[in-house]
Amino acid sequence: METTSASPRHLKxxxxxxxxxxxxxxxxxxxxxxxTRFQCRLDGEVVExxxxxxxxxxxxxxxxxxxxxxxxxxxxxxxxxxxSPLINNVGYVxxxxxxxxxxxxxxxxxxxxxxSEISRVTDHLTCNGAxxxxxxxxxxxxxxxxxxxxLWELVEEVTGARLTTNWTRIGGNANDLPYGFLSMLExxxxxxxxxxxxxxxxxxxxxxxxxxxxxVGILSRERALSYGxxxxxxxxxxxxxxxxxxxxxxxxxxxxxxxxxxxVGDCFDRFLVRQEEIRQSIRIIRQAVDKLPPGDYHCRDxxxxxxxxxxxxxxxxxxxxxxxxxxxxxxxxxxEAYMGVEGGNGELGFYVVSDxxxxxxxxxxxxxxxxxxxxxxxxxxxxxxxxxxxxxxxxNMIGGELER
Amino acid sequence: MTLLFDILTNPAVxxxxxxxxxxxGFVMIVGTVLTLMERKxxxxxxxxxxxxxxxxxxxxxxxxxxxxxxxIKSIFKExxxxxxxxxLIFTIAPFFSLFAAMVVWAIIPVAAPIGSFTFQITDxxxxxxLVFAVTSLGVYGAVLAGWSSNNKFAILGATRSTAQMLxxxxxLGLSLVGxxxxxxxxxVSTVVANQGQYWFGDLIPKWGVITQPLAFxxxxxxxxxxxxxxxxxAPEGESEIIAGYFLEYxxxxxxxxxxxxxxxxxxxxALTVTLFFGGYHVxxxxxxxxxxxxxxxxxxxxxVATLQILSFIVKVLFFCWxxxxxxxxxxxxxxxxxxxxxxxxxxxxxxxxxLITAVxxxxxxxxxx
Amino acid sequence: xxxxxxxxxxxxAAAPAAAAQPPALTRxxxxxxxxxxxxxxxQHGDETVSIRREGMLDVFSFLKDDPRCxxxxxxxxxxxxxxxxxxxxxxxxxxxxxxxxxxxxVKIPVAxxxxxxxxxxxxxxxxxxxxxxxxxMYGITFKGxxxxxxxxxxxxxxxxxxxxxxxxxYQQPLVPxxxxxxxxxxxxRFHPVKHSHAAAVTEPTEG
Numbered sequence: 001m002e003t004t005s006a007s008p009r010h011l012k013x014x015x016x017x018x019x020x021x022x023x024x025x026x027x028x029x030x031x032x033x034x035x036t037r038f039q040c041r042l043d044g045e046v047v048e049x050x051x052x053x054x055x056x057x058x059x060x061x062x063x064x065x066x067x068x069x070x071x072x073x074x075x076x077x078x079x080x081x082x083x084s085p086l087i088n089n090v091g092y093v094x095x096x097x098x099x100x101x102x103x104x105x106x107x108x109x110x111x112x113x114x115x116s117e118i119s120r121v122t123d124h125l126t127c128n129g130a131x132x133x134x135x136x137x138x139x140x141x142x143x144x145x146x147x148x149x150x151l152w153e154l155v156e157e158v159t160g161a162r163l164t165t166n167w168t169r170i171g172g173n174a175n176d177l178p179y180g181f182l183s184m185l186e187x188x189x190x191x192x193x194x195x196x197x198x199x200x201x202x203x204x205x206x207x208x209x210x211x212x213x214x215x216v217g218i219l220s221r222e223r224a225l226s227y228g229x230x231x232x233x234x235x236x237x238x239x240x241x242x243x244x245x246x247x248x249x250x251x252x253x254x255x256x257x258x259x260x261x262x263x264v265g266d267c268f269d270r271f272l273v274r275q276e277e278i279r280q281s282i283r284i285i286r287q288a289v290d291k292l293p294p295g296d297y298h299c300r301d302x303x304x305x306x307x308x309x310x311x312x313x314x315x316x317x318x319x320x321x322x323x324x325x326x327x328x329x330x331x332x333x334x335x336e337a338y339m340g341v342e343g344g345n346g347e348l349g350f351y352v353v354s355d356x357x358x359x360x361x362x363x364x365x366x367x368x369x370x371x372x373x374x375x376x377x378x379x380x381x382x383x384x385x386x387x388x389x390x391x392x393x394x395x396n397m398i399g400g401e402l403e404r
Numbered sequence: 405m406t407l408l409f410d411i412l413t414n415p416a417v418x419x420x421x422x423x424x425x426x427x428x429g430f431v432m433i434v435g436t437v438l439t440l441m442e443r444k445x446x447x448x449x450x451x452x453x454x455x456x457x458x459x460x461x462x463x464x465x466x467x468x469x470x471x472x473x474x475x476i477k478s479i480f481k482e483x484x485x486x487x488x489x490x491x492l493i494f495t496i497a498p499f500f501s502l503f504a505a506m507v508v509w510a511i512i513p514v515a516a517p518i519g520s521f522t523f524q525i526t527d528x529x530x531x532x533x534l535v536f537a538v539t540s541l542g543v544y545g546a547v548l549a550g551w552s553s554n555n556k557f558a559i560l561g562a563t564r565s566t567a568q569m570l571x572x573x574x575x576l577g578l579s580l581v582g583x584x585x586x587x588x589x590x591x592v593s594t595v596v597a598n599q600g601q602y603w604f605g606d607l608i609p610k611w612g613v614i615t616q617p618l619a620f621x622x623x624x625x626x627x628x629x630x631x632x633x634x635x636x637x638a639p640e641g642e643s644e645i646i647a648g649y650f651l652e653y654x655x656x657x658x659x660x661x662x663x664x665x666x667x668x669x670x671x672x673x674a675l676t677v678t679l680f681f682g683g684y685h686v687x688x689x690x691x692x693x694x695x696x697x698x699x700x701x702x703x704x705x706x707x708v709a710t711l712q713i714l715s716f717i718v719k720v721l722f723f724c725w726x727x728x729x730x731x732x733x734x735x736x737x738x739x740x741x742x743x744x745x746x747x748x749x750x751x752x753x754x755x756x757x758x759l760i761t762a763v764x765x766x767x768x769x770x771x772x773x
Numbered sequence: 774x775x776x777x778x779x780x781x782x783x784x785x786a787a788a789p790a791a792a793a794q795p796p797a798l799t800r801x802x803x804x805x806x807x808x809x810x811x812x813x814x815x816q817h818g819d820e821t822v823s824i825r826r827e828g829m830l831d832v833f834s835f836l837k838d839d840p841r842c843x844x845x846x847x848x849x850x851x852x853x854x855x856x857x858x859x860x861x862x863x864x865x866x867x868x869x870x871x872x873x874x875x876x877x878x879v880k881i882p883v884a885x886x887x888x889x890x891x892x893x894x895x896x897x898x899x900x901x902x903x904x905x906x907x908x909x910m911y912g913i914t915f916k917g918x919x920x921x922x923x924x925x926x927x928x929x930x931x932x933x934x935x936x937x938x939x940x941x942x943y944q945q946p947l948v949p950x951x952x953x954x955x956x957x958x959x960x961x962r963f964h965p966v967k968h969s970h971a972a973a974v975t976e977p978t979e980g
Contacts, residue, residue: 208734209734228899364849370902386638389643389644403925
């Protein structure tokens with residue numbers, strides 16, 4: 001497609017006495033998705049210089065985690081990425097499970113896959129909807145949000161909360177998938193697919209929308225790798241790096257799905273990659289539902305899982321185990337473990353160091369969008385002010401995860 | 405009695421009465437209702453319910469109470485003026501917009517004249533040119549508001565709106581030259597009366613949209629840009645420059661801007677109807693009744709006038725609806741894309757339309773087609 | 774304990790792993806930089822090497838550029854504070870190679886007296902922000918980093934919050950209200966590298 005808008009990167013500075021203007025985008029700005037600040041120096045409408053400023057949502061997750069036990073960290077992880085909290089839950093407990101050397105039973109793993117993929121769909125719906133809204137397609141945003149709502153109701157059905165899920169446990173899940181959930185899931189997935197298709201009809205063949213996103217915010221493959229991009233952002237540049245394939249965790253190696261990749265790495269590619277990933281995630285969910293094995297939803301390892309109530313009341317070992325877990329929390333053997341899962345934005349890593357006590361020495365989160373935000377100036381400089389918004393929208397910055 | 409008759413037939417009194425009836429009785433009301441209808445229609449597009457919470461006791465009226473609630477709210481809201489703003493200009497800027505939006509109605513006829521009485525506030529001989537001259541003042545509203553706010557986003561919005569409105573005025577005018585050439589006049593009454601003629605005997609009404617289809621598309625696009633409606637709302641660009649030029653406004657002044665926007669929609673719809681959709685004409689309705697294929701349904705004059713007014717209102721509302729529907733369907737252009745569309749695509753198109761029209765008229769003249 | 778990086782250092786942890794055959798990457802590093810590798814282990818399947826601070830840049834550029842390693846992605850950089858232990862800090866870098874599909878964790882022990890390591894942001898741009906964060910949280914200096922200004926914390930934050938001797942409930946002193954300048958001379962005072970939460974307004978007023 002031929003676009004006549006020559007890239008404004010080649011614009012020469014004005015030769016009459018015009019002075020650049022410094023604009024503070026944020027921290028309170030409708031497009032800043034939470035609270036991030038960008039100081040931009042504008043030459044007319046073209047961004048000359050840009051300095052991101054983050055930290056307005058820093059809550060000291062790591063410090064807090066070092067002071068609590070391993071179970072109590074799980075609710076904190078919800079608050080990291082408040083659009084796909086279940087993936088964070090899963091990632092964290094898997095890092096701790098790696099430390100313990102325990103594994104959740106297969107039914108729990110399948111359930112985790114289903115819930116992770118639901119979260120991924122909600123994440124991508126939010127991001128793409130917001131991208132569309134920021135170039136003015138409000139209707140698409142609301143349609144996607146409506147679809148997201150269907151899924152959040154499902155999440156609520158399973159975990160009891162829409163966002164603050166706190167669903168996984170070390171060695172299993174808080175509960176099994178509830179009765180009637182699977183049929184409800186299928187019905188909701190159909191609705192989501194319908195909403196996604198409807199939204200695409202409205203924008204993907206719209207010249208204005210394509211012009212707004214195409215060739216905007218390009219970051220070359222080499223730079224993207226150097227910036228440590230993962231997830232849809234790196235896949236948009238054509239690198240098929242997906243942790244679900246590269247280092248299969250849970251039961252992803254038993255499921256059949258494709259990894260969509262882009263070509264150029266502009267905002268439009270990112271949009272398309274996310275749209276396709278929604279479809280692939282739905283495909284994964286359907287397969288996981290078909291293969292969902294019967295069995296337990298938690299392991300029987302006494303180090304991490306409380307004994308049954310009758311054991312607590314009737315045996316001394318049960319009572320001691322119960323007491324230990326309640327009073328001191330599970331105590332992993334000393335060591336360190338890194339577990340990366342494919343979050344909505346990319347590689348979400350948890351690096352947990354244990355010294356054998358009930359508290360971690362270090363509980364580090366590797367936030368995917370940290371790298372993206374650091375690359376925003378490079379993607380933006382030379383573009384127009386109006387392009388800041390779709391670029392920033394396409395990286396799907398999540399404040400809780402970025403600043404922890 | 406004769407005194408009353410004298411007063412009523414006095415042209416000045418008649419003009420004032422018409423202003424009151426048309427502007428207060430129609431434009432302001434439709435403009436106000438549109439503020440609610442935009443929300444209701446958008447909620448229909450987006451699978452939502454829309455505003456329905458304001459109530460008078462148990463009466464909710466499907467959200468109509470929101471009209472009163474909004475008005476009361478904006479009247480009683482604090483009217484903040486930023487410390488660094490230019491107070492005088494900041495205060496008067498909204499009224500430029502409001503004034504420019506309303507002045508269109510000076511020349512719009514809402515029904516065919518009965519005898520010497522016209523359903524039009526004034527029929528000046530420069531007609532549409534007056535409208536374009538005065539609506540251009542609307543740009544001052546945006547510029548002064550943006551500049552006097554002393555806010556960077558407002559300045560960006562103001563510069564954008566200046567560039568956009570000035571550029572689009574050029575081919576707004578050019579697109580209409582074809583219409584004026586076809587009609588041989590810029591007077592509104594002539595343009596509308598000419599659209600009451602028919603082609604192929606009595607079959608196809610000679611509306612502007614049929615004689616000048618290209619001009620209609622360009623005019624409507626330009627009107628969207630002049631109104632700063634999506635997809636041309638870069639001056640307001642709520643996602644990047646928040647609200648653009650009226651970012652710092654609050655309370656009633658902000659409402660004045662919003663009202664101006666909706667009144668401008670009504671005005672633009674009225675202009676579109678007048679120029680391209682036969683104004684008040686109902687197809688096949690003549691001064692003495694419906695007539696088609698020589699078959700006549702006679703109607704008294706006052707019914708004809710009522711039908712014409714109704715037809716005008718229906719057409720105007722249709723275009724208001726269209727403008728709002730467009731807003732909730734398409735994304736926003738970037739500012740440079742707006743300029744590109746204007747100068748590189750619309751302007752040549754307008755000139756081509758002019759050329760074709762000229763050649764066509766010449767051919768008609770020459771060969772008596 | 775045979776594996777106890779927290780108290781015994783990584784050296785003892787490496788003992789059982791070294792008895793078996795160390796994995797390919799570790800072997801490669803041992804061959805190439807035998808004296809710089811302090812220890813190594815593959816606990817929980819995560820391949821880990823601990824290297825000396827001196828000459829660490831060579832190791833990292835080898836890891837990035839050598840086709841047998843080809844680590845295109847720097848996944849994570851952080852530090853761990855093992856307070857009572859002798860080399861108090863450890864800078865931990867996680868690397869990932871997409872082409873080879875392997876991972877490596879590189880640890881650099883850092884003493885408390887001179888917490889300083891080389892910056893690897895010349896190799897991976899991603900390290901830029903991670904090092905800034907690590908610097909403000911642990912007080913570890915990265916030599917060769919262009920701008921170690923605070924990232925998540927504000928200007929004037931006292932202490933290093935993620936060190937173990939920083940009390941969790943400690944309250945920072947209030948920052949005095951900063952004067953707001955009336956006019957900004959953007960041309961020269963806008964420094965893109967200078968970071969502060971009020972970069973444009975923190976200059977002292979001159980009337």
